[in-house]
Amino acid sequence: MLPATLSPAAIALLDHLPALPEVLLLAGTCALMIVDLFVKSERRDATFALAYAILAGCALATLFALTLAGFDKYYLFNKLFVADLMSHLLKLAAYIAVALALAYSRRYLYDRGLLKGEFISLLLFALLGMMIMMSANSFLTLYMGLELLSLCLYSLVALNRDSAVSTEAAMKYFVLGALASGMLLYGMSMIYGASGTLNIGEVSRQVGNLSANASERTILVFGLVFMIAGVAFKLGAAPFHMWVPDVYQGAPTAITLVIGSAPKLAAFAMAIRLLVNGLLDMAVDWQQMLVVLSIASMAIGNITAIAQTNIKRMLAYSTIAHMGFMLLGLLSGVVDGNWLNKDDAYSAAMFYTVVYVLMSLGAFGMLVHLSGRGYECERLEDLKGLNRRSPWHAFIMLILMFSLAGVPPTAGFYAKLSVIYAAVAAGQIWLAVVAVLLSLVGAFYYLRVVKLMYFDEPAGDAQAIPDDRMPRMLLSANGLALLALGIMPQPLMSLCFAAIKGL
Amino acid sequence: MFETVLFYLFAAIMLVAALRVITARNPVHAAMFLVLAFFTASAIWLLLRAEFLAIALLLVYVGAVMVLFLFVVMMLDINIERLREGFWKNLPLAILVGGVMMVEMFLVLWGRVFGVAPGPTARPAEYSNTKELGRVLYTDYAFAFEIAAVVLLVAIVSAIALTLRRRKDTRRQVPAEQIRVRRADRVRLVKMPSEKE
Numbered sequence: 163m164l165p166a167t168l169s170p171a172a173i174a175l176l177d178h179l180p181a182l183p184e185v186l187l188l189a190g191t192c193a194l195m196i197v198d199l200f201v202k203s204e205r206r207d208a209t210f211a212l213a214y215a216i217l218a219g220c221a222l223a224t225l226f227a228l229t230l231a232g233f234d235k236y237y238l239f240n241k242l243f244v245a246d247l248m249s250h251l252l253k254l255a256a257y258i259a260v261a262l263a264l265a266y267s268r269r270y271l272y273d274r275g276l277l278k279g280e281f282i283s284l285l286l287f288a289l290l291g292m293m294i295m296m297s298a299n300s301f302l303t304l305y306m307g308l309e310l311l312s313l314c315l316y317s318l319v320a321l322n323r324d325s326a327v328s329t330e331a332a333m334k335y336f337v338l339g340a341l342a343s344g345m346l347l348y349g350m351s352m353i354y355g356a357s358g359t360l361n362i363g364e365v366s367r368q369v370g371n372l373s374a375n376a377s378e379r380t381i382l383v384f385g386l387v388f389m390i391a392g393v394a395f396k397l398g399a400a401p402f403h404m405w406v407p408d409v410y411q412g413a414p415t416a417i418t419l420v421i422g423s424a425p426k427l428a429a430f431a432m433a434i435r436l437l438v439n440g441l442l443d444m445a446v447d448w449q450q451m452l453v454v455l456s457i458a459s460m461a462i463g464n465i466t467a468i469a470q471t472n473i474k475r476m477l478a479y480s481t482i483a484h485m486g487f488m489l490l491g492l493l494s495g496v497v498d499g500n501w502l503n504k505d506d507a508y509s510a511a512m513f514y515t516v517v518y519v520l521m522s523l524g525a526f527g528m529l530v531h532l533s534g535r536g537y538e539c540e541r542l543e544d545l546k547g548l549n550r551r552s553p554w555h556a557f558i559m560l561i562l563m564f565s566l567a568g569v570p571p572t573a574g575f576y577a578k579l580s581v582i583y584a585a586v587a588a589g590q591i592w593l594a595v596v597a598v599l600l601s602l603v604g605a606f607y608y609l610r611v612v613k614l615m616y617f618d619e620p621a622g623d624a625q626a627i628p629d630d631r632m633p634r635m636l637l638s639a640n641g642l643a644l645l646a647l648g649i650m651p652q653p654l655m656s657l658c659f660a661a662i663k664g665l
Numbered sequence: 666m667f668e669t670v671l672f673y674l675f676a677a678i679m680l681v682a683a684l685r686v687i688t689a690r691n692p693v694h695a696a697m698f699l700v701l702a703f704f705t706a707s708a709i710w711l712l713l714r715a716e717f718l719a720i721a722l723l724l725v726y727v728g729a730v731m732v733l734f735l736f737v738v739m740m741l742d743i744n745i746e747r748l749r750e751g752f753w754k755n756l757p758l759a760i761l762v763g764g765v766m767m768v769e770m771f772l773v774l775w776g777r778v779f780g781v782a783p784g785p786t787a788r789p790a791e792y793s794n795t796k797e798l799g800r801v802l803y804t805d806y807a808f809a810f811e812i813a814a815v816v817l818l819v820a821i822v823s824a825i826a827l828t829l830r831r832r833k834d835t836r837r838q839v840p841a842e843q844i845r846v847r848r849a850d851r852v853r854l855v856k857m858p859s860e861k862e
Contacts, residue, residue: 188815192818195822238804238808239807239808240804240805240807240808242806242808242809269789278826280822280823283822284819284822284823284826285817287818287819287822294742294812300809302806302809303809303812306809306812306813306816307812309816310812310815310816311820313819313823314819314823316823317819317822317823317826318826320827321827323827380773381773384769384770384773387769455690466837508831535751561794602828638706
């Protein structure tokens with residue numbers, strides 16, 4: 163296929179092929195910012211077309227890199243960047259999530275006068291941050307990617323600056339996010355102090371030697387505590403969850419959709435890179451911390467969600483609970499020095515994250531879709547009698563709620579099953595029992611939404627559902643995909659397994 | 666020996682200044698104490714023979730960031746009483762959390778405090794700190810350096826997105842139009858019949 167002799171420049175270019183998606187995205191987004199200046203249309207047709215083209219180009223580039231590399235790992239840029247199967251798969255999932263978020267939020271933002279070029283460029287820059295985190299092989303790149311992502315999200319939340327609630331949410335998000343970044347950085351600096359390197363692979367090697375020495379070990383554990391706090395904040399796991407409800411409720415629903423979906427993939431990648439790639443030898447220590455985080459998240463999330471009357475706030479608490487379930491997979495990898503369960507447990511967590519992102523896209527996408535001009539669909543009463551008003555919308559929402567609750571045959575059920583199975587296989591029966599009980603508690607508020615949609619009369623002031631063909635079709639595909647993944651989870655599950663195996 | 670004395674002197678000044686940043690009642694004083702903390706941190710860096718970083722800290726933080734910060738603080742009308750609301754209510758919890766963290770750090774770092782590695786040895790006169798930093802920045806860490814550039818770009822984009830507001834009621838000059846103006850735009854000759862008294 164390739165010519166026999168290549169010039170050194172061509173070889174250097176080929177060497178950097180795994181980073182092609184990032185390069186395309188950055189160059190494309192810079193071009194998009196300039197193009198957008200000349201777009202006169204209020205609906206930003208050309209900008210949207212360009213954004214979709216960039217995402218499609220990135221997806222093609224990632225697929226190309228994937229087919230060329232297969233299961234091999236490639237280190238680039240002096241080992242600051244790694245391209246492995248997990249990063250490729252998570253990037254593909256992130257492209258889909260961002261493309262769906264763009265499509266769902268367009269009319270909503272247009273109706274509110276928020277559809278500006280900056281929304282699209284900030285969203286794409288956030289995607290770049292996520293991709294850098296997914297491919298990070300050094301504390302430095304991980305942190306830089308995280309900051310890039312967070313900075314974009316902070317300003318997206320504040321984009322509706324005439325709304326006092328949005329501004330307050332952005333302020334809270336910013337201050338708490340900066341605190342969490344500080345903690346993460348402090349933890350990283352402690353581990354750097356002990357191991358003398360920022361490179362994650364090198365850290366892993368050093369930690370293996372150092373953890374035998376008691377005084378070095380205290381420093382590593384000390385750094386680890388701060389690092390876990392930072393990761394838990396970014397995931398939104400209790401007790402670092404305080405920002406989640408306020409930000410989810412305060413941000414415009416379309417922005418909540420963005421925050422609640424793709425960034426979770428990046429946060430998962432961050433947890434894997436730091437804990438599994440870097441500090442697997444310290445698993446005894448972080449496993450116990452994750453147990454606390456997981457139980458607290460599942461309990462606080464599921465129990466507090468019951469009391470909510472605002473759906474966005476309810477879904478925010480549901481996010482906290484779901485992150486608790488995801489952590490259940492992460493903590494079941496290495497229990498009591500038994501490593502056999504590792505790949506199964508981490509791939510269950512990865513599967514859970516991907517499925518959760520699809521569910522969250524669908525649920526917030528539906529709320530965005532049901533909101534019309536000058537009308538926000540955000541109270542539980544707004545869903546009353548949805549079946550009378552539009553059976554199809556009610557049916558898709560039903561699938562989404564069943565999937566979030568974990569009712570078979572949806573993907574949410576299989577995802578919950580696989581993380582709980584991982585916990586049982588690791589011998590943590592009591593943890594699995596707690597998880598099942600708390601998910602039963604959680605089923606209550608998801609089923610309440612179903613009850614409101616199917617068995618209640620529409621409220622007197624119910625608004626007409628906006629007619630918008632494109633998002634409706636995508637929402638249907640999103641809902642049906644959850645059903646399909648629930649019936650045939652094996653392809654995605656085996657992809658996740660291969661990705662974790664290739665770490 | 667002399668350097669050790671200097672180190673403890675600067676470290677003590679820095680700690681006091683940092684403490685005053687969060688305890689000073691007047692925000693302008695707090696900002697000035699932050700300047701002092703930066704200044705002593707830069708002195709400690711000089712002791713560590715990191716000359717470039719020390720100068721950069723002074724130029725960037727003291728020279729640019731803090732000056733901007735002071736401007737902002739002076740322009741805002743900060744109501745101290747409202748800021749202090751709930752201070753005493755939250756104090757016990759804050760002391761508890763802070764205290765636990767202090768004890769933990771103390772336990773971990775205690776053994777190391779007196780076992781710190783010796784300071785860096787003196788380099789020959791022609792050794793350039795700046796050159797060394799530049800070399801790794803543009804070779805080993807080029808990727809991270811580029812991401813930092815993107816972060817700055819995002820900061821510009823979001824600052825503009827959040828603050829640029831085209832208000833219709835502001836009156837401003839358009840020099841181009843002022844130059845292009847012709848007599849006919851400004852002076853209108855009106856023909857009137859002559860009047861008698």
